[in-house]
Amino acid sequence: xxxxxxxxxxxxxxxxxxxxxxxxxxxxxxxxxxxxxxxxxxxxxxxxxxxxxxxxxxxxxxxxxxxxxxxxxxxxxxxxxxxxxxxxxxxxxxxxxxxxxxxxxxxxxxxxxxxxxxxxxxxxxxxxxxxxxxxxxxxxxxxxxxxxxxxxxxxxxxxxxxxxxxxxxxxxxxxxxxxxxxxxxxxxxxxxxxxxxxxxxxxxxxxxxxxxxxxxxxxxxxxxxxxxxxxxxxxxxxxxxxxxxxxxxxxxxxxxxxxxxxxxxxxxxxxxxxxxxxxxxxxxxxxxxxxx
Amino acid sequence: xxxxxxxxxxxxxxxxxxxxxxxxxxxxxxxxxxxxxxxxxxxxxxxxxxxxxxxxxxxxxxxxxxxxxxxxxxxxxxxxxxxxxxxxxxxxxxxxxxxxxxxxxxxxxxxxxxxxxxxxxxxxxxxxxxxxxxxxxxxxxxxxxxxxxxxxxxxxxxxxxxxxxxxxxxxxxxxxxxxxxxxxxxxxxxxxxxxxxxxxxxxxxxxx
Numbered sequence: 001x002x003x004x005x006x007x008x009x010x011x012x013x014x015x016x017x018x019x020x021x022x023x024x025x026x027x028x029x030x031x032x033x034x035x036x037x038x039x040x041x042x043x044x045x046x047x048x049x050x051x052x053x054x055x056x057x058x059x060x061x062x063x064x065x066x067x068x069x070x071x072x073x074x075x076x077x078x079x080x081x082x083x084x085x086x087x088x089x090x091x092x093x094x095x096x097x098x099x100x101x102x103x104x105x106x107x108x109x110x111x112x113x114x115x116x117x118x119x120x121x122x123x124x125x126x127x128x129x130x131x132x133x134x135x136x137x138x139x140x141x142x143x144x145x146x147x148x149x150x151x152x153x154x155x156x157x158x159x160x161x162x163x164x165x166x167x168x169x170x171x172x173x174x175x176x177x178x179x180x181x182x183x184x185x186x187x188x189x190x191x192x193x194x195x196x197x198x199x200x201x202x203x204x205x206x207x208x209x210x211x212x213x214x215x216x217x218x219x220x221x222x223x224x225x226x227x228x229x230x231x232x233x234x235x236x237x238x239x240x241x242x243x244x245x246x247x248x249x250x251x252x253x254x255x256x257x258x259x260x261x262x263x264x265x266x267x268x269x270x271x272x273x274x275x276x277x278x279x280x281x282x283x284x285x286x287x288x289x290x291x292x
Numbered sequence: 293x294x295x296x297x298x299x300x301x302x303x304x305x306x307x308x309x310x311x312x313x314x315x316x317x318x319x320x321x322x323x324x325x326x327x328x329x330x331x332x333x334x335x336x337x338x339x340x341x342x343x344x345x346x347x348x349x350x351x352x353x354x355x356x357x358x359x360x361x362x363x364x365x366x367x368x369x370x371x372x373x374x375x376x377x378x379x380x381x382x383x384x385x386x387x388x389x390x391x392x393x394x395x396x397x398x399x400x401x402x403x404x405x406x407x408x409x410x411x412x413x414x415x416x417x418x419x420x421x422x423x424x425x426x427x428x429x430x431x432x433x434x435x436x437x438x439x440x441x442x443x444x445x446x447x448x449x450x451x452x453x454x455x456x457x458x459x460x461x462x463x464x465x466x467x468x469x470x471x472x473x474x475x476x477x478x479x480x481x482x483x484x485x486x487x488x489x490x491x492x493x494x495x496x497x498x499x500x
Contacts, residue, residue: 046428053431066366066378066432101377104366105453115452147383163498173494180490183483185383185407187429234493238486246482276430
């Protein structure tokens with residue numbers, strides 16, 4: 001693109017880093033989980049393998065997980081740069097990253113079942129643009145695989161089966177239900193993102209966006225902060241454990257948000273993220289790029 | 293730790309119990325969603341068409357006393373040779389409608405994947421002497437390093453790289469038996485226990 005001539009190559013490197021190396025807070029959370037399990041237990045063995053895989057992926061510069069997921073981009077930009085050009089470059093970067101084996105060809109035509117082969121397709125990558133009142137550019141990338149995506153779900157309260165009403169208790173019950181239903185299928189120990197309210201689409205989108213939050217980022221909403229803590233504590237009493245083998249750590253983190261809703265609707269959306277929570281930030285300032 | 297060499301006998305498989313840690317070496321084949329649907333529709337619900345006979349024979353020989361790996365790898369092609377770059381397991385439960393028939397038809401001795409499978413597969417493991425082996429989900433770089441050779445690939449154009457049948461040679465591939473040939477499933481045990489805890493939790497939450 002014209003404003004940043006090296007943009008496409010920057011994004012390829014951004015994708016590589018995201019695919020092969022975990023954020024520090026995620027890796028620390030895995031270390032803490034490892035410390036909690038009994039040495040030699042199945043849970044301990046799983047966490048050892050995970051830690052070894054993290055080390056090897058970083059060293060070899062190979063994807064942590066073969067499912068390099070949906071490539072979710074959030075771009076915050078000043079007035080000026082063309083979002084059309086930025087979008088085109090991001091798509092090109094995804095193709096290039098697929099060629100270099102940082103990404104798997106992960107776009108299958110849903111009607112013909114034909115894999116596009118180059119890593120891109122309809123809504124792959126998924127790019128969201130937002131203009132902001134600053135002169136730098138902030139791009140967030142999340143790679144979210146299909147195994148954990150399949151564990152995501154949405155409830156409409158009241159839920160008769162679970163006896164979950166339209167209140168904080170009802171929300172707590174359905175999020176725990178989603179975690180219990182996921183068992184080991186989402187490659188736990190996982191990260192839970194939830195959203196209360198919104199419509200069906202905005203609610204799920206907001207739930208997924210929670211995975212961008214750093215683990216030590218405290219929720220500004222006191223009710224949600226307390227709810228996150230309760231959910232974290234209770235989910236870890238379920239003893240599902242790493243990979244569903246049993247153990248002390250079932251979830252590594254819980255983050256929530258809320259949106260206003262229509263009087264008739266009360267959605268609670270839950271997004272499950274695997275232990276390989278691949279997210280990174282890229283910054284462009286004064287023509288220079290930085291990846292965090 | 294038990295070492296398994298492929299092909300493996302029914303007797304050897306019968307000795308395995310849930311919780312056993314194994315290292316697998318030999319030739320196996322990857323197969324996931326499109327591949328399972330294909331096996332059922334082309335080779336099980338009907339006889340292979342003449343032009344499919346060659347593929348049928350090749351797959352039969354690797355599947356007999358062999359193992360299926362539920363995996364959609366990242367594969368690099370260098371100088372006309374394929375190499376597995378990232379190759380962890382994919383979620384197995386999607387193959388539940390198909391797997392028991394595949395085990396019966398081809399004499400498969402082991403299914404490698406993640407997340408476990410259901411009662412129909414558990415029953416087939418018991419009846420036809422097979423096991424379900426769990427690899428660590430997401431451990432893709434590590435597991436790809438156990439793939440020492442990519443021998444062949446079938447249906448790559450039709451299914452795409454992640455869903456093709458990749459015939460691979462593995463060495464010391466790490467897995468844990470979570471469903472054995474005696475009707476035991478670690479997944480059922482864990483799910484039952486966690487659901488009891490969950491029911492107790494929601495009772496307490498409802499009471500406030």
